[in-house]
Amino acid sequence: MTEQLEAEPAAAAKLFGDRIELARQFTHDLATYGEELGLIGPLELPRLWTRHVVNSALVAPLIWTGARVSDVGSGAGLPGLPLAIARPDARFILIEPMERRVEWLAAEAERLGLENVTVQRARAEDVVLDAQVDQATARAVSALSKLIPWTAPMVRDGGQLLFMKGERVQAEIDAAAKAIRKARLSDIEVLLLGEEYDTEVTRVFRATVG
Numbered sequence: 001m002t003e004q005l006e007a008e009p010a011a012a013a014k015l016f017g018d019r020i021e022l023a024r025q026f027t028h029d030l031a032t033y034g035e036e037l038g039l040i041g042p043l044e045l046p047r048l049w050t051r052h053v054v055n056s057a058l059v060a061p062l063i064w065t066g067a068r069v070s071d072v073g074s075g076a077g078l079p080g081l082p083l084a085i086a087r088p089d090a091r092f093i094l095i096e097p098m099e100r101r102v103e104w105l106a107a108e109a110e111r112l113g114l115e116n117v118t119v120q121r122a123r124a125e126d127v128v129l130d131a132q133v134d135q136a137t138a139r140a141v142s143a144l145s146k147l148i149p150w151t152a153p154m155v156r157d158g159g160q161l162l163f164m165k166g167e168r169v170q171a172e173i174d175a176a177a178k179a180i181r182k183a184r185l186s187d188i189e190v191l192l193l194g195e196e197y198d199t200e201v202t203r204v205f206r207a208t209v210g
Contacts, residue, residue: 004045005031011197012049015057015086022085022112027053029108030076037104039076050200053082055164058193058202059137060086062162067134070095070154072124073141077105079164083137084109084117091116093133097123124150132156139164144176144205152183157210161185165203173205184210 008024016023031048034040044052056079063069063083067090071080074094084092094105094117102121109117120127124141136151136159144163151161165172169190173180180188185207193202 006046006049009049009054009197009199011054011194011199012057014197015054015060017086019085019088022114023053023057023082025112026077026081026085026108029111033104034076037100039101039104052076052078054197054199055079055194055202056082056139057086058197058199059083059162059164059204062160062191062204062206063087063090064134064160065089067091068131069093070127070129070133070136070151072127072136072138072147072151072154073097074105074119075101075140077108079137079139081105081108081112081114081117084114085112088114088116092118093129094119095122095124095127097121127154129154133159135160135162137162137164144169144172145179148176148179148183148185152185152209155209159209161205161207161209163205165190165205167203169203169205180207 013020035042070093072095074080074096080092080094096102106119133154136155187208189206191204
């Protein structure tokens with residue numbers, strides 16, 4: 001299957017720096033086991049680097065130094081594992097409800113030697129953390145109207161939500177007005193990341209909690 005894997009784009013080395021070998025190993029592992037484990041679809045290999053791995057890593061500069069970050073609905077490990085590779089200074093809690101995916105996340109983090117990663121099996125709305133996190137990330141999980149009530153309670157006052165979204169993000173923001181008010185979100189903005197690289201642009205909804 002890996003013969004169909006997209007060639008590594010130049011942006012990867014720029015984003016991962018001296019951690020690029022770990023990013024290559026993760027991408028290879030996902031290409032090898034991803035479809036079999038139901039983590040990625042059969043059409044994803046020719047765009048695995050660009051659409052998934054590099055796309056996730058573009059968020060890395062938004063992670064605060066030394067932050068404790070919850071990645072909600074991690075699934076295949078996106079964006080959590082690429083972020084943990086790119087930002088070894090931060091700590092990531094990967095939250096995923098499906099047992100098969102939880103096993104993959106834990107095994108892959110161990111294979112990669114990512115000591116800044118822990119995995120918790122839970123639905124987003126049922127998560128119990130020992131302390132609130134500094135930032136929360138999510139990618140392709142749910143509409144903002146659901147995602148905000150699930151995640152805002154995890155984040156400390158002054159912390160941030162960082163959600164990767166599609167082209168209709170503004171419509172989602174409009175539809176989530178009630179949830180935004182209830183969570184007391186401020187400094188709401190949509191960031192376009194990746195324009196300086198020859199790669200797919202990533203849209204990120206960013207907001208401050210409390």
